[in-house]
Each structure stands twice: as structure tokens, then as C-alpha cells.
Amino acid sequence: MIRFDAVTKEYPGGSVAVDGLTLTIPTGEVTVLVGPSGCGKTTSLRMINRMIEPTRGLITIDGTSVLDLDAATLRRGIGYVIQHAGLFPHRTVLENIATVPRLLGWDKGRARTAAMDWLERVGLSDELAHRYPAQLSGGQQQRVGVARALAADPPILLMDEPFSAVDPVVRQQLQAELLRLQAELQKTIVFVTHDIDEALLLGNQVAVMRVGGRLAQVDSPQDLLARPVDDFVADFLGRDRGIRSLSFTGMPRLPLHSERTLALGERPEQGSPRWMLVVEEGQPLGWVEPERLGSGAVELSDLNRSGVVAAISASPREALDAALSSPTGRGVIVDETGEFLGTVRASDVIALLEAERATS
Amino acid sequence: MIAAIWAWLTSPESWSGSDGIGARLLQHLGYSALVVAIAAAIGVPLGLWVGHTGRGKWLVSAANAARAVPTLGLLFALALWVGPFIPGKAAFLVPSVIALVLLAIPPILAGTYAGVEAVDPAARDAARGMGMRPAQVLWRVELPCALPLLWSGVRSAVLQVIATATIAAYIGLGGLGRFLIDGLAAGNYVQTAGGAVLVSALALVVDGVFALAQKVIVSPGLTGGGPAGSGRWGRPRVRREIVLAPGKPGEASGVVPTTSA
Ligand SMILES: Nc1ncnc2c1ncn2[C@@H]1O[C@H](COP(=O)(O)OP(=O)(O)OP(=O)(O)O)[C@@H](O)[C@H]1O
């Protein structure tokens, strides 16, 4: 557990970057610091590993003040990932990842084995091991940055806008990978971002800061969306709060409807419904309008695949999205292996949510 | 004339003996090596210190400004002031070495400083953040990353020193400069021109050796190389290097960033 106790950082010249921050960062969870530019997120983060020293107040890790530890020793026990990765250009990917293990005095062989292992765990091919950072894409560099921070298996990981310099598609992949890794590793992660959606997606706990370095609100993503403490937090959360909160609400059992299905190459019978679902070996392939087929058999080119498919474990938001995006108004729901289970209607999802709200 | 120079350069007599080409060439190389070694021993640590701490940047500016002092004038002044206090043959050697060292320090200092200065701030920040101590940041990150520019500075210094070491002959020292000075004095222009050719050739060969050495000591990650067959196009990157400005031959300008693919 990391604790900030009335921590203030004043830069020479009197600018106050962080003002009386008190915050508890629970072990094994992701705490996100979020807020507008210049609100002191980076400063707060860097005070944890003493890259910046607080002016007043106390920061403790499991009860020990960070100021009581040797700075270099402290940092070797805390993973650190920054925006532009900051890889060492003169070292290969493998050497970069092995940096902290080598600093800790591991022998070369052990450090290399660990580095190879982490390369794979962050989703990179071992062909990249002997490349130099300049030969990697931005997303690959960021992954190497994460592997390098984790190489000595520190219990704490500090991440300062690690995904903000990559394109949105890669960012989504990296976010998903981080969630997957975290489910496996359960590190204490402090993550800085100015992107509220990223904060809500990744955080078990989200701390919203306001300019002047003061904490506005700390809560779980659900509670933040449901009960912003003031206009600043509400504005920062942005619009669509009702819709977005559906990502975090638990879904009671989805009311599934069955569908008339067809297989590829089949001809629909007379009197078929307007839309039918084409399913092959259990996997939904798309919707088809029998009327438009004439007397021909269903082919791939006849399919309408515009809708989004949701998993049975999905949040209400995804289930609703599946229904609303479907050309039939019926969202396709599959199980974990992608097997078709049934369809849902938006009105059913809404009715369930309203019933849920009425009882809680 | 060219035939005469060629004949002089290729005749075995001109190569042999204590005042032959062979001996002079070795002397010239010896002086140059000594001078560059001393200049690097001063310029590199100083440049690293200025770059690492960000303090004393005026040293780099001052050294650059000092390039305006003509080396020949400095040499005579030193020979007159310092020479009398030094016994024996060193009375000639020491002033020349000092004058040439002062000539060689600015490019080495500027190159080293520019190299450290150009290190990606994110890499430096990451190095500290991962728990490297200041000396480790310097040796493991800043110095290796500064090497391309540092080495350019050294090469620039080597070229200038080889070219300028000829003037040491004015105050009675050996080296290839003897052919130029003595040739002029005796009206033997074949020898003078031959000496000039030898100095240029030596400079070219030594620079070639340094260029090869650069390939060995600089990480391929910094020069855009890397393992072959990675299946990607190279990416254009900003590279900074020391450029010799047009003007007096052998006089280097400051550090000029150039962009090259
Ligand atoms: N070295 C410094 N000297 C003086 N003021 C500084 C220094 N570093 C940061 N500040 C100021 O402290 C405040 C907080 O900076 P900080 O970098 O922590 O913000 P941030 O929340 O990380 O912003 P961003 O989202 O833009 O990265 C800013 O107003 C900034 O100008």
C-alpha cells in the first residue's frame, strides 16, 4: 500500500504543483491519476520513486517513508514506464529489458532468460530481441518499455501516460494487454493519464485532480460516474455519463431470444421471416434477407455483418450496443468460444436495468 | 614538376635515414598522437561533465572562441615565454605541444558536450527512474549515446592536428613540416610540394582508420544499422555531426547540426 499524507510540492519560484494530497493506493490494484494538463499528475507520480522530492508531507510504501530509503535502491524495486518509452537507443531490445536485473546484480544468463520471458509476456515476438529501439514501431517500443519495467518483477509499477503517443487502435490493444497482464500479475499500479476514458477503463480506483494540484475526487469508476462530487468532476467526466456507466454496471441474466437460422448454401423456405441469422458450425456469420435472395442459396456476399456481436459476459453497454447496431434491432450474443446463444433487444436490456435500479 | 615530386616520393634515398620520409612520418604521427591524446584527456572528461551536469557551458563557448587565436602566433609566443624555462630539446617540444593541444581541445570538447546534450531526455529520465546512480547514467547511457558526436569531434581534432603539426618545424622540431620549411628555405620546391602531399595523404589515411574504428565502437542502434534482414525500410533520423566549415583549411567551425537520412 502506498500512502500520500498531506503531500505538497512547491517548485522554486512558488508554483505549487501538488497541494496537500492525501491518497491511499491499495496493493494489487490499479489507481489512475487523471486530470487536465498541469494539474500535478506527473509530479505526484514521480514523488513515489523520489524522482521528485516533496516539499512537505509524507509518502510511505507499506509504512516506510520513501525518504528513508536510498533513492537508487528504492527505484530498482519500482517499475517505471514513461510516455515515449525512453528506451536506450544504443542497446538491443533484450539488453534494454535486462537493465534492472543487471543493476540488481543478476548474472547475464539469468537476466537474459528473464528478459526473453518478459518479451513474450508483453506480446512481442522473440525475433525482436536483437533489434535496436529505432527499428521498432511506437507501439512495440511501448511494450518493450513495459517489459523493461517489469523485468525484475517489482511489486509496484508507475506508468506516466504510457499509451498517449500511439495511435488509437494500438492504444486499445495496449490497454487490453495491460488489463490481461494485470489480471495475471496483480501489481500495485499507479497510472497517469489525461484521458478520462482510459482512466475509467483501467482503474480500480480513479483519482481526479484539478489544476493547482488538489484532489477533486477518488472513487471507483462506477461511483465516479454515478456521483461526481462537483461540476468540475462532472464536466471532466464529460457527456454520455449515463451510457458510459453501463460499462461498469453488472448485467443480470440477459433475456435471450431464439432465432431462425440458415447455413451457407441453404435456400430459405417459403414464408421465412424478414431477417434470418446465418450460422455455420455454431458461429454466427451475419444476417440475411430471404426475400432478396430470390430463389438462390445464401452466399457470403449476401450477408449483412454491420452489427456488433457481444459476449454473454458483456456489460449492459455492450449488449445494448449489439442490439442498437444490428440491422434487425436484435443483438447477437455468443458464448466465450464465439458460439451463437441467442439475441437480445434493447428494450429488454433497458427494462432490466430499470428494474434493477428500482430495487437497489 | 609532378614527375619530379613523384620521383622524390618514390626514391629509396628520400625515405631512408634520420631525416628521410620514413623517420619524419613517424615523428609527425608521434607528435599528433601525443597531442590528440592530451587534448582528449582534457576535452572528453570536461565535455562529459558539462553535458551531464549542465554546468559550465561557458567553457564550451570559451573554447570555441579561443579558436580565433592563430596557432602560429601562439606557438611563437609560447616558444619565447615558456621555452627559456625548459631545459634541452623539450624547450622546443613543449611549446608546440601546448599550442597544438589548445587547437585540438575545442572540437573534442564541443563534440563531447553536444553528444551528451543530444541524449534523448526520456532515455536519461528512464535510466534514473530505473535506479541507475549518476555515474551509471553517465557511463552506461550518456557516454555510449554521445559517442557518434564525440568521435566526430576527435576526428576533426586529428585532422587539424596533423595539418597544423607542420608548423612545429618553424621552431626547430621534426615531423613532415621539416620538408616544407627546409624546402622553402633552400628553394627546393619539389621537397616542399612533396611534404605537403605527404601531410595530406597521412591525414586521409588516419581519418580512414578513425572512420573504421567508429564502426566498431559506436552501437549500430545509434547509426541506423542493426541486424540485417529485419525486413523494414530504414527511417530518416536527425543526426548531428561536426562539419568543417569552408574557410581556412583545417580550421573547424563550431558544431553544426545537419539533417541526413
Ligand atoms: N521543474 C519544474 N519547475 C517549475 N514548475 C514545474 C516543474 N515541473 C512542473 N512544474 C509545474 O507544476 C505543475 C504540475 O506539473 P506536472 O508535470 O505534474 O503536470 P501534469 O498533470 O503531469 O501535466 P500533463 O498532463 O501536461 O503532463 C505545472 O503547472 C507545471 O508547470
Ligand SMILES: [Mg+2]
Ligand atoms: Mg505529466
